[in-house]
Amino acid sequence: MNIIEVTNLSHRFPDGTIGIEDITLSIREGEFIVIAGRNGSGKTTFLRHLNGLLLPDTGAVRLAGVPVSRDIPRARQMVGMVFQDADSQIVGETVFDDVAFGPENLCLNECEVKRRVIKSLKAVGLIDIADQRPHLLSGGEKRRLAVAGILAMESRVLVFDEPFSDLDYPGVRQILHQALSLHKAGHTILIATHDLEKVIAHADRLLIMSDGKVIMDNAPEVIIKDVEAFGVREPCASRLGMEIESWLN
């Protein structure tokens, strides 16, 4: 079943520059997709249409059949988003409060909020520091906290915008591990990055964006040799003609 269907999606910014242009694609439930492209190629703009943070000028995005613009709260709940800057998306004064923020916005009752928070914190392994202040967490922990905040909303699609920037090696591994286990649990995963090295070994599908358009859309092994024309570095192992290994090994 297609969980996301994008048809002829275009968006122009108020100053007239083109954000994205004529994107058509569909995403099946449970796919693991990497979106790559140089800075300013439209990755973030595209992703922000999936949960209605931006609305299309022309075209439409359908989530399980329903257009995003018809029911924005539903879109926000279905498509959870982890932003590039982990620090500026944390709202609560404690880890627990921050995860509770989403479910409280959905007007769930208190027991349900608590149940979801505990479940999500367990899933990302932060349950032991639930009373900690978020400011004191490490980079990897902060991003895991952001993931927990989305899990608590029971989103089916998880979108990561540049999840590996600013992270040290253990931090990258934590997030990668998290994304994979969520994928295994049935979530649809979209990761936007300009650095394929860290994640491509796990992807089912690779989208290359350039100047607001989707230039290539195929299995990673088919197109990986051609990505450098679009400002994305081909992973080392692939250059050397070897098989790409996971960062988790």
Next chain:
Amino acid sequence: MNTNHSIQLRKTAYASLFAALIAAGAYLSIPIGPVPIVLQNLFVLLAGLLLGSRMGLASVSVYLLAGACGFPVFAGGTGGIGRLLGPTGGYLFGYLPAVYIIGLLTEKTGLHAGFDVIAMCCGSVVIYACGLAWLKLLTGMTLNKTLIVGMYPFILGDALKIAAAVPIAKALRPIMRIKD
């Protein structure tokens, strides 16, 4: 379609940010000369200039309310009503009318550097009036002594802050772009 809601949310975030800047300003200083310049009241002036009367007032009110409830937003970390009733509490209360007056004056006169300076001078006078009155009442000092302790040492710093606030406001106004 959801832009109204977005603007409302952005305003809330900006007002909170200014309240946080005022709180952080108590800990930030530039070491110049014998008396370091503490940035707290500079952020109050800027809140009036950049947020305008209503949002500026909201920002300062929430700051004071948070402090009164015991959140550690006042200098020295001593939160709570005790701080508002203490000797320097008058200055803190003075921020309320000051930010409103600054916001109102700049809104009425159109954004012009000269009027910004006048507005900030009025605001500073209001802060001192509240602060000194309370300090005098609490300590029982004569007016002269109160001025020596509670105003003269800070006047130069305040003049510098007003001078700095004009170009700062000019640089930041286009970035904030809050529409009513």
Next chain:
Amino acid sequence: MAELTAFHFHPGASLLHTLDVRFKILSFVLISISSLKAYPLSLSILTLVIFYAILISYLPFKSILKELRYFFVLLVFIFIARAIFTPESPVADLKQSVVAWQGIYSGALVCWRLLLVVLLGLIFVSTTKPSDIRIAVEWFLTPFPFIPGKRVATMMSLIMRFVPLILDQARETVDAQRSRGVENRKNPVYRLIKLIIPLMIRTFEKADKLAVAMEARCYSEKRTNKALSSNRSDWITLFGIICLSILLVNN
């Protein structure tokens, strides 16, 4: 940052920890205000009550004293000011300043009252979770028609989120400018401008991102209402506090 963490919540299970926050706030305000009218006899009673409260809530007394050191300086200042400037029967003539018994008495009284109010605030903060305080503030503001209680509560938690971000950002900006020799510039206005413009631009960007992230997580003012519950011990405590305040005011 150290200064900001000094005054904070100590987890525990004492009577003070378990009282309903709304009752605690009411009691706190009542006593704070009425103690400003109190005289030595009733102040002594209040002092005993406060020490008892500190004892039963297992607050670390030593660190409390340490946290108040800045405040003690202020108290000494007020005491001296009061002692010197209150007129009437002089006991000692120190050059120009006249110290009078009257002044020493009124100075001590003012300092005593302020110290108790600050101690009360400290006990309140140390035994109450920040999130509970926010819920209570929201509850108290609900009856007022033009004040959006939910938004105020959200703003309070945003303030506590932003303050450490701002301080970190300021430190980074200051270090970056120092390493480029800003200390050679003696003009204070120049340095104020060069510090504050980048600091504010960066923090505004953060506020913008935060607003977008909140939107992505469905923020609206229609959200789950957290329930507060009161029981008999809350009412008994409040009754006791009211009696105490009447005693304080009437002496």
